[in-house]
Amino acid sequence: MSSPLRLLAASLALIGLTLAGCKKESCLGNDEGCRVASPCEKLSYSCEAASGSMLEVRTLTPSDKRVGSNAPGAGADTVPGGLNALGARGDILLGNDRAVAVISGLGNMHLLDANGGSLLDLSARGKDNDGINQVLPVVGILPGDAPHYTSMKIIDERPTRVAVQLSGTLDGKPEFPIHTLYEMRPCEPGIRVRTEVLNTSVDPQLWALADGFYWSGREALPFTPAPGSGYQHPSFGLLSIGDAFKKFPYLTAAMASDPASSYAHVACGEANLLEGFQSDQISSSGLPRTVVPPRDYLVFERFLAVSERGDVAAAADLALEARQKLHGEKYVTLTGTVTRNGAPVASGREVSVIISEGELAAGPATRIPWTQVTPDKEGRFQARVPAGRDYVVELHAFGRKVADRQLDNVQADADVGTLAVSSHSRLTVNVVDWVSGLGLDAEVFLVPVDETTLKDTEGSLHGRFGTCAPWLGPPPGPSPACNRFLVRNGTATVDAPAGRFHLYAFKGPFWTLDRETVTLGAGNTIVDLVLHKLALQPLGTVGADLHVHGSASFDSSIPEYDRVLSFSATDTEVIVSTDHDVIYDYAQMVRSLGLENKMSAVVGLETTGHILWMKRPGSTVPLVVGHYNFWPLEYDPTKPRNGAPSDELVEPGELFDRVKESASPALRDQLLVQLNHPWSDAEFGRDLGFPRALALDTTKNLPSRDDGTSAGMYVRTPKGGFANNGQHAQEVMNGTQNDMLLPYRAFWFYTLNQGQFAAGTANSDSHSLTDNTVGVPRNIVYTSAVPGLSFDTAHFNKALKAGESFGTNGPVIEATVEAAGVHRRFGFTPFAPSADAKLHLKVSAAPWVPVDEVRIVVNGTVVKTLSGTELFHPADPLSTENVELKLVRYDKSLALSELLAGVNGDAWLLVEAGARLPLAADFGGPGGDKPDGIPDTSDNNGDGKVDRADIAEGSKYGPLRTPAPPASEAHPQFHFSQVVTGGYPMSFTNPFILDRNGNGRFDAPGVAAQ
């Protein structure tokens, strides 16, 4: 378009803002003071509460307390709770006799919501079972496709209805006004919503006006009745998203964790069907994609119902009831019984019934899954399905189909009969302490002994969340999850499928590992295991995991009991809660489990950029700044995000300032900022680490000030407080698999060579019992702070900031530089070593943790590797005979002068121990096809070298893969790999800072050092 035309278009758009000239109903004329019409006219419910006495609508105040939030103060619980409940002051509460909803207040940003007005919480009345992260209207998936509301009005028309109306425009686009009304009426199991979007521009717009549901991959999953769908949805990318759109009569999503909930989404305007795409991360459910001409509009009316159970059927039953009211579509109820070993199953998370329209003889892809139901405590199930069709009923147990049945032309309610689960074992595991004989908190892993057991017990939640062998329960939820379960006070009982398994009892890296091999069949099995705490963790240290998620995070659904029990099960002494965009405090659960004298839960936060905005020099793609952890902070659940400041649309330095400012003066000076997973891949277009978002080139030195480059952006100070690279710590190990160690390590070495002393840390980033094991890896921090009620966070953070810690998933490194009788531990205080100084090095580990190498690194380069006969290697990883005498792998002194030979000037030196590092090389990076100093490609063809033949077809570099765990039990790492899933032994110290020229400071070597 030429520029005069552009100007004309702009002025037409301005005139069009009010669509003047023709008065329209509702807000379709975009008139000032308009009232959005009440949605879902054809929907009507009746009940005893029809008087409307239970209707409520109000703005929440600081005296409102959320159920289960342990808010200080004595007020009554007035805001519904649940795994994802966020309602707080300034938000709007809408309720009737069956459901309670919370709409975020104007100006209250959450996740993808630019300025408030999204649906935050929806609970069944009295059930406190909110399982929704966020639901908001969108017209597409790009920035600017979601609303930015600027006005809000509360509508109180009790006893008929209560509502809240929001008005604004699509974010940053004044030519597209949007109005949304949330409404509740008596007797209804949910909330009515109507959204109107107007096109006042001169160009036609392609819009898919829909509700965007943010699931996040570890919580409720979308289930839609469509051919071959149910839980199955085609994967898609941004470019292939058009192919992923499907039509469906309703969308449901079930959260099976306690407190359970499920949701149903039905269209209730003119449209009969919904259209959209589904994924484990997000769903879109709404109107068909439509070209909207200038001066035209779209209206989307829908009903979102909430149930009290965690299966699809509880929601689908509500959806079918609504569709009967809206469209006269008749439903029938199918009932049945599930038995196991001849008796009805007690309700178990491992049992699930799927009911699909179609023929058993035809393939699953031809069927339409309508519902999924979990049997009750008597083994009974019931679920509604449309009348007059053929159905296939399938029973799944331990993640696998075990029985099925066909019902033809179901015209009336019908009984499916009895479906039998094949035999299984009731497995009880007892775990005791070797010294005291007392029961322990621990974690037990089941591992198939042979290929047959593996093949026969591998399962999944209807194809979602990956597979596990055996599959004992959904991976993201409570114990048992995947192939593991928690043991409390020495005992746990679970149901497990038949087969031959190794049972491992695990209590973190500093205990022995015990194992029994059992054959599980139809009977009960009892297994006794014994663990022995080893003298590995140095005196005067605490073991800390500085990055842990629980159900407060939008991508975690592990209940709080299981979360805190997992801390104790792995013998982790300090846990920093770092939920995404919300502050959380585990203190209450720590106390109720009686752990308050041996464990400290520090209150923290992980800021998580959602709204794309940042531009790096030379690129127009909008970015976010990635993730940072902060602690200690104050938990106040009456505030939005439990007290966390808003973290969108600011550079890191300003974000650090903002978080510091939000803390009380007593905590501000203690504040520790940690750069998380600095080189992690982006997820859904959102970068997870700032350096990678900037595509830093680590083959070049950092500038001293902002020079207009990406590196300049990395070092600049946006608001006069913190610099963008002002973090105190950086993750070097992240996750139990630790698959990004090499890039994180390379980036950390780069920053040390630039003279920037951010402490290297090692954290689990656990969101469940399955993705990562809490406390694996962990930081061993030299501090006088003692875990328990009097834990001194100020001392703890001071030690961390000073680099007085090492990170590990097993090996323990004690390193000192000794001269003239003075011993110095590693840390960031520079010192001038004498000419005869020695590095004294002691490396130890539990016998099941193999240590193949000890590496000494100077200025980022490995200068010495100890291996083979230089190290002690215990013969039997599981033997406990004289185990205390078999811990030390190396204990000697090395002349510092030899380690520093050939190194000029000041130097930093650190020690690593564990497995050999995987082979990797640097071919390119996010900034282009030139090497950027960060390893990106592993030996993917296994020929023992890394070259271009290892690069994936069509790529310029990558991928970087972690070596597969050993398959043979004869391999020394076999046992380690069963309990540190996918990982290999690794530990590293923070550096000694050697002021060799004796000028009292560290003269950084720069990139030339490597």
Ligand SMILES: [Ca+2]
């Ligand atoms: Ca919520």
Ligand SMILES: [Ca+2]
């Ligand atoms: Ca690279």
Ligand SMILES: [Ca+2]
């Ligand atoms: Ca190769």
Ligand SMILES: [Ca+2]
């Ligand atoms: Ca110096």
